[in-house]
Amino acid sequence: MSADSKQPQPPEDGAATTADSTSLLLSRARLADGRTVDVRLVGGRIEAVGTAGSLAATGARIDLSGHLLLPAAAEPHAHADTALSADAPGPVPYSTEEVQRRATEAALLQLGHGATAIRAHVRIGDVQGLGPLEAVLQARRSLRGLADLTAVAMPRLLTGVAGADGLAMLRDAVKMGAAVVGGCPDLDPDPAGYVEAVLDVAAEHGVPVDLHTTGDDPARLARLAAMVGGLRPGVAIGPCTGLDRLPADVAHRTVDRLAAAGVTVVCLPQGGCGATERRGAAPVGLLRAAGVRVAAGSGALRDASNPVGRGDPLEAAYLLASLGGLRPPEAYGAVSAEARAVMGLPEVRVEAGFPAELLAVRGERLAGVLSLAYSRIVVHRGRVVARTSAVREYCDSAAALDLPRQVRPARPPGPGSPPAGPDVRS
Numbered sequence: 001m002s003a004d005s006k007q008p009q010p011p012e013d014g015a016a017t018t019a020d021s022t023s024l025l026l027s028r029a030r031l032a033d034g035r036t037v038d039v040r041l042v043g044g045r046i047e048a049v050g051t052a053g054s055l056a057a058t059g060a061r062i063d064l065s066g067h068l069l070l071p072a073a074a075e076p077h078a079h080a081d082t083a084l085s086a087d088a089p090g091p092v093p094y095s096t097e098e099v100q101r102r103a104t105e106a107a108l109l110q111l112g113h114g115a116t117a118i119r120a121h122v123r124i125g126d127v128q129g130l131g132p133l134e135a136v137l138q139a140r141r142s143l144r145g146l147a148d149l150t151a152v153a154m155p156r157l158l159t160g161v162a163g164a165d166g167l168a169m170l171r172d173a174v175k176m177g178a179a180v181v182g183g184c185p186d187l188d189p190d191p192a193g194y195v196e197a198v199l200d201v202a203a204e205h206g207v208p209v210d211l212h213t214t215g216d217d218p219a220r221l222a223r224l225a226a227m228v229g230g231l232r233p234g235v236a237i238g239p240c241t242g243l244d245r246l247p248a249d250v251a252h253r254t255v256d257r258l259a260a261a262g263v264t265v266v267c268l269p270q271g272g273c274g275a276t277e278r279r280g281a282a283p284v285g286l287l288r289a290a291g292v293r294v295a296a297g298s299g300a301l302r303d304a305s306n307p308v309g310r311g312d313p314l315e316a317a318y319l320l321a322s323l324g325g326l327r328p329p330e331a332y333g334a335v336s337a338e339a340r341a342v343m344g345l346p347e348v349r350v351e352a353g354f355p356a357e358l359l360a361v362r363g364e365r366l367a368g369v370l371s372l373a374y375s376r377i378v379v380h381r382g383r384v385v386a387r388t389s390a391v392r393e394y395c396d397s398a399a400a401l402d403l404p405r406q407v408r409p410a411r412p413p414g415p416g417s418p419p420a421g422p423d424v425r426s
Helices: 096-113 131-142 160-176 191-205 218-228 241-245 248-261 284-289 314-323 327-334 337-342 367-371
Strands: 023-030 034-040 045-052 058-061 067-071 072-079 115-124 148-155 180-183 209-214 236-241 264-267 295-296 358-362 376-380 382-387 391-393 424-425
Touching: 023 067, 023 358, 023 382, 034 209, 045 358, 067 367, 072 096, 072 236, 072 314, 072 327, 072 337, 096 115, 096 131, 096 314, 096 382, 115 160, 115 209, 115 376, 131 148, 131 160, 148 160, 160 180, 160 218, 180 191, 191 209, 191 218, 218 248, 236 248, 236 358, 241 248, 248 284, 264 337, 295 314, 295 327, 295 337, 314 367, 314 391, 327 337
Parallel strands: 023 058, 072 115, 115 148, 148 180, 180 209, 209 236, 236 264, 264 295
Antiparallel strands: 023 034, 034 045, 067 358, 358 376, 376 382, 391 424
16 A cells, blocks of 8 residues: 555545646637626636626637537546456456556546546455555546546445455545445345445445445335435435336335435446446436436446446436436436536536536537537636547538538648548537
8 A cells, every 4th residue: 555545535626726727718608508608717616707708818718619518527436447348358457557557548538528527436355455446546646637536445245254354444445545435235145234334434434325236125225215314425326227127106115215315326327337237227207206316327338247338428418318308408417417416526507606627518509419429628627638529521512511611721632531522520
């Protein structure tokens, strides 16, 4: 364990200590309410919002014409230690260097998609011990200033003789820097005892709880709700796909108990993760109607449980809108405002005084952005930390009509040159 890893974890809203103090003007950005505005960022926060052309640039300026400006997304359910391991030949390597490399690359992919804060569930115990957690914490330090990465410690067993080591390791994990305690009680011989042990450690250290469960046992969920009611700083569970398979009356009673206990459900619209085997979708409409806070995460990112996982919060929002029946603002809220809330992060609005955690996506309206979210500009703590620019090219054709074109300087054709034609930026 490095000396640095023993230090207390800084608050997740560390903008005051690490934000770039220079000014950045985002000009002519379109907001979700249809307004076109200028937004000036200073010191990691939004200093001013005014009508387009009304704010002077005192530092750098970015023209966001044609972009929709949104609060940045957050990723409440990633698996950094197993990410990007689907193509590994043979057993997945778990050396500290390899896990740190995968965790860093995965976090940068998710940052490029628009998630400026990431909660990563990390398995501890078994042969690897605390090694994967140490690797993720090292990745967290290397990403400081680019994205906020926090770790959830996930022991396999916590009850009985076999669970004694796991319980001791969970306490050590919090001392190392794990900001959240969790795991999968469904895999322990005594699920209720597992939850009780996690809650004891959480109360002892004042950290949140984030548990994996399929949610297909209503009695078990009722016990969990009774145990966690009123617990602060809060309890999240997910992906809860089993709720959708319960009889309607049982499901209603169960979600009412979760709502009364203040439990947040983190669903995984893009697929599952290795900690829970059953796929499917949580009944988002039922949960929201009962008053349960619902956030959405990505789950597995190209590991054995989902080798094509993208880790893209906008895709999660798209699926909530296209399959889950949510309106686009509600769907995006699940990966932004609700995700930030479950992670204990401050609220973000495109208004003066709020944190400068922003995502600009080429498009005019939120529905179109969720449908075709190609070009993106990501702002973290007041500075641009990632850009994705997508360009479509078509050969000359009458079918191109009056599509927007990006004009490029003419150049003489050469071997291997693409066909001449309009360049259409998405």
